[in-house]
Amino acid sequence: MSKLYLVGVGPGEPEFITLYAKRVLEEADVVAYPVKNSGEKSAALEIIKGTVNIKEAAELEFSMSPHLSKREGSRQSAAQKLIEILKDGKTAAMITLGDAGVYSTCGYVRDAVRVAGFEIETVPGIPSFTAAADAAGINLCEGNERMAVVPGIRGRDDLERLTAAFDTVVIMKAAAHMDIIYETLAEKGLLESAFAAKELYMPGGGIFPVTPEKSGYFTTVIIKKHG
Amino acid sequence: MSKLYLVGVGPGEPEFITLYAKRVLEEADVVAYPVKNSGEKSAALEIIKGTVNIKEAAELEFSMSPHLSKREGSRQSAAQKLIEILKDGKTAAMITLGDAGVYSTCGYVRDAVRVAGFEIETVPGIPSFTAAADAAGINLCEGNERMAVVPGIRGRDDLERLTAAFDTVVIMKAAAHMDIIYETLAEKGLLESAFAAKELYMPGGGIFPVTPEKSGYFTTVIIKKHG
Numbered sequence: 001m002s003k004l005y006l007v008g009v010g011p012g013e014p015e016f017i018t019l020y021a022k023r024v025l026e027e028a029d030v031v032a033y034p035v036k037n038s039g040e041k042s043a044a045l046e047i048i049k050g051t052v053n054i055k056e057a058a059e060l061e062f063s064m065s066p067h068l069s070k071r072e073g074s075r076q077s078a079a080q081k082l083i084e085i086l087k088d089g090k091t092a093a094m095i096t097l098g099d100a101g102v103y104s105t106c107g108y109v110r111d112a113v114r115v116a117g118f119e120i121e122t123v124p125g126i127p128s129f130t131a132a133a134d135a136a137g138i139n140l141c142e143g144n145e146r147m148a149v150v151p152g153i154r155g156r157d158d159l160e161r162l163t164a165a166f167d168t169v170v171i172m173k174a175a176a177h178m179d180i181i182y183e184t185l186a187e188k189g190l191l192e193s194a195f196a197a198k199e200l201y202m203p204g205g206g207i208f209p210v211t212p213e214k215s216g217y218f219t220t221v222i223i224k225k226h227g
Numbered sequence: 228m229s230k231l232y233l234v235g236v237g238p239g240e241p242e243f244i245t246l247y248a249k250r251v252l253e254e255a256d257v258v259a260y261p262v263k264n265s266g267e268k269s270a271a272l273e274i275i276k277g278t279v280n281i282k283e284a285a286e287l288e289f290s291m292s293p294h295l296s297k298r299e300g301s302r303q304s305a306a307q308k309l310i311e312i313l314k315d316g317k318t319a320a321m322i323t324l325g326d327a328g329v330y331s332t333c334g335y336v337r338d339a340v341r342v343a344g345f346e347i348e349t350v351p352g353i354p355s356f357t358a359a360a361d362a363a364g365i366n367l368c369e370g371n372e373r374m375a376v377v378p379g380i381r382g383r384d385d386l387e388r389l390t391a392a393f394d395t396v397v398i399m400k401a402a403a404h405m406d407i408i409y410e411t412l413a414e415k416g417l418l419e420s421a422f423a424a425k426e427l428y429m430p431g432g433g434i435f436p437v438t439p440e441k442s443g444y445f446t447t448v449i450i451k452k453h454g
Contacts (some may be wrong), residue, residue, distance in 0.1 A: 025295035
């Protein structure tokens with residue numbers, strides 16, 4: 001029966017995939033993996049290749065072009081490719097880093113496949129930001145604490161407001177804002193309460209202090225005020 | 228070698244445990260499980276009993292008494308019980324629903340065990356709120372969207388401010404506030420953009436519309452404005 005599974009494969013450590021995700025991927029007729037440019041290695045595919053035995057793989061290109069029309073065109077092509085697989089009566093499983101509902105490429109194809117009339121099931125994965133807190137050995141949130149999760153900040157005032165109103169602030173895609181984040185946290189005396197997860201569970205990655213230098217794409221800063 | 232693992236076993240579906248969590252639990256000398264009252268069934272232990280073969284189980288009581296001193300006393304006793312296991316040179320794995328860093332009982336013992344000088348490793352689990360969004364088939368957050376995660380609300384004004392400032396609002400432990408949540412969302416025209424995950428992956432549980440009746444302990448409301 002045609003069905004699309006959107007499968008989170010976790011933050012990068014192969015054993016952080018769930019038993020269910022492994023089973024779904026091994027039973028699927030086609031495993032579709034996202035890349036930024038055709039022919040490139042897929043981070044999601046690299047994670048599962050040692051632990052999951054798949055039948056067939058299909059590449060989905062999600063352009064990171066600065067031109068919106070090019071990005072949207074590639075998303076439509078990817079959705080169409082999945083729909084063609086489903087029209088053949090096959091099950092398809094699209095893999096993504098972390099969880100498919102949290103800032104994932106799966107978001108770009110979900111609606112198109114649903115509108116085309118096919119069943120979709122989302123298979124949970126370990127989100128990168130909870131894995132980062134676990135790797136740092138902190139309680140991300142506890143008791144009455146409140147958490148904000150944002151994909152980047154809109155300037156110094158924005159970060160000040162967030163840290164004033166929330167016990168925990170998670171800044172995903174923080175790479176380009178490390179200078180402002182560092183300066184704001186230093187001024188507020190919050191550097192000791194913060195850390196950066198950079199390319200966590202990828203080569204050379206890990207948990208680091210917050211510093212002002214620009215960093216790699218997979219950078220998440222977590223500020224835990226009462227940590 | 229003595230070591231404490233804090234292991235998230237996910238939201239309730241046995242196959243939502245990771246390969247790594249399964250391995251850690253099967254290798255641990257003792258698996259410690261939380262209960263509210265001694266002798267009760269442990270939800271976390273129920274999740275793993277069909278898929279994980281453990282060597283030995285130990286109960287940890289975390290009182291839900293209205294008296295803080297009783298709650299804190301039981302937390303200290305639980306930490307001491309873990310420390311005794313570790314002093315015997317054993318590895319212990321404490322299990323918890325969801326992820327050990329997200330509003331979990333593990334938060335109550337982490338510091339005491341660390342201060343006692345033992346190594347601690349947190350093993351990620353699928354958090355209940357991302358699993359709830361996955362079960363509902365929505366993108367919890369995408370693109371430039373921002374998310375707030377709160378353990379209950381502080382009244383109508385609080386919820387209005389949260390929904391004004393964030394694209395996605397996750398209200399955990401929402402059970403006691405369903406009337407205010409329902410009324411506020413109805414007034415703001417947001418009922419269609421919200422759902423309640425009640426006892427998800429537990430008997431009789433699932434994804435439901437938001438209604439004003441008080442509900443069970445494991446109730447999470449998710450509001451996704453542009454869903």
